[in-house]
Amino acid sequence: MTAPHLRALSSLPGWNEDLSFQAYPALLESCGVIERLSSDQALGVGAPPTAWRDGCDALNGLKAALVSDTNVALRQTMEAHFIALDPGAGSNALVTGYYEPELKGSRVQDAAHSYPLYRLPPDPPAFDRAEIDGGALQGQGLELLWVNDRVEAFFLHVQGSGRVRLDSGEVVRVGFAGTNEREYASIGKAMVDAGIMTKEEASLQTIRGYLNAHPDEIDSWLHRNPRYVFFKEAAADPSAGPVGAFSVPLTPGRSIAVDPAFVALGLPVWLDTTEPVTNAPLRRLVVAQDKGSAIKGPGRLDLFWGAGDQAEAMAGPMRQQGTYWVIVPRAVGERWLAPQAGS
Numbered sequence: 001m002t003a004p005h006l007r008a009l010s011s012l013p014g015w016n017e018d019l020s021f022q023a024y025p026a027l028l029e030s031c032g033v034i035e036r037l038s039s040d041q042a043l044g045v046g047a048p049p050t051a052w053r054d055g056c057d058a059l060n061g062l063k064a065a066l067v068s069d070t071n072v073a074l075r076q077t078m079e080a081h082f083i084a085l086d087p088g089a090g091s092n093a094l095v096t097g098y099y100e101p102e103l104k105g106s107r108v109q110d111a112a113h114s115y116p117l118y119r120l121p122p123d124p125p126a127f128d129r130a131e132i133d134g135g136a137l138q139g140q141g142l143e144l145l146w147v148n149d150r151v152e153a154f155f156l157h158v159q160g161s162g163r164v165r166l167d168s169g170e171v172v173r174v175g176f177a178g179t180n181e182r183e184y185a186s187i188g189k190a191m192v193d194a195g196i197m198t199k200e201e202a203s204l205q206t207i208r209g210y211l212n213a214h215p216d217e218i219d220s221w222l223h224r225n226p227r228y229v230f231f232k233e234a235a236a237d238p239s240a241g242p243v244g245a246f247s248v249p250l251t252p253g254r255s256i257a258v259d260p261a262f263v264a265l266g267l268p269v270w271l272d273t274t275e276p277v278t279n280a281p282l283r284r285l286v287v288a289q290d291k292g293s294a295i296k297g298p299g300r301l302d303l304f305w306g307a308g309d310q311a312e313a314m315a316g317p318m319r320q321q322g323t324y325w326v327i328v329p330r331a332v333g334e335r336w337l338a339p340q341a342g343s
Contacts, residue, residue, distance in 0.1 A: 005086040006333045009079045012270045012325060014283030020078075021070040023268075024062070026255055026287040029248035030266040031056035044264035047332040055081035055329050078285075083333035084270055084325035087263060093299045095273045097318030098159050098257065098292070100242050100307035105147040105164035105172070113146035115153050117164070120177040120230040128182055128226035133219065144231055145172060151211050154222050155204060157229040160292065161242040163307065175234035175243060182226040184293040190224050204316030227293060241306065244290030252306030257290035262298035263326055265289060271301065273322025276314060282322075 009015055034056060037049040058077050106113040119142045127136040145164050147153050156162045160176045188202040197206055211218050241250035246265040256269060267288050275282045295302050301324060305311035
């Protein structure tokens, strides 16, 4: 087996310019889960949870430390305990974005809120999206909430979690409960293939604009994606992010979704890409804490931007090329005896 390429964290592009302490909450959340794993649960390149103990202890120690520059302190702590590993696909990674949408809704069906968000049914694979939209689950008491817009409900399915604001002002957070196990199909790609928009033009915003301008076509486009997502009411702190696949709240701008078959959930990652729209450099410390149905293979990452209009504006058009490095304990890196270490 060829040894992965290793390098010191301090040599990563943009490492010293990042406001890295923004990732500190995400790092602590991951360390909290890792500490509870059994010794036989490997975390990337065969590293047992015990290999992370010293690094996580040092990170936890920063909470009580009095430092003048938290960004520098975090970087120095990580440099002392961790090393970067090229997973082999970093040179051609596609980096997209996602966010937590907010919809208008009701706990009961009424004239203004006629589109259901369903709980997970007893037999999820029984129906595809078209059949469910056609009423296949009606009369089973599976309606969790009712929302006012079927296009926005579809985008909620794509994001996997979100918020629903009721007329009373109450905000209900809904989380991913499961799917009908059908293959995900991108309607954006289908629109590109149909010549409606170019690949460069395709984004959440342009897809939404087309659907709202052609209401008679909405069902035919949405039903091209047979995958259907079911929801549950999430009892999370409303001030915290939604809970991802690693069972911790996501940190805006610092949590990413990955394919766990290639990047283990919980691991820190150094991301080197560009911002959508401006294409300005975006180099930052992030943490793999989620997964997604469209995030498959080692060359796919999805950056969580948070909630609200600004998060949507960043996530919607994001389709950037980038590089990433997985960050592992030094003891794990030394096992590979790679001559490139520190280069």
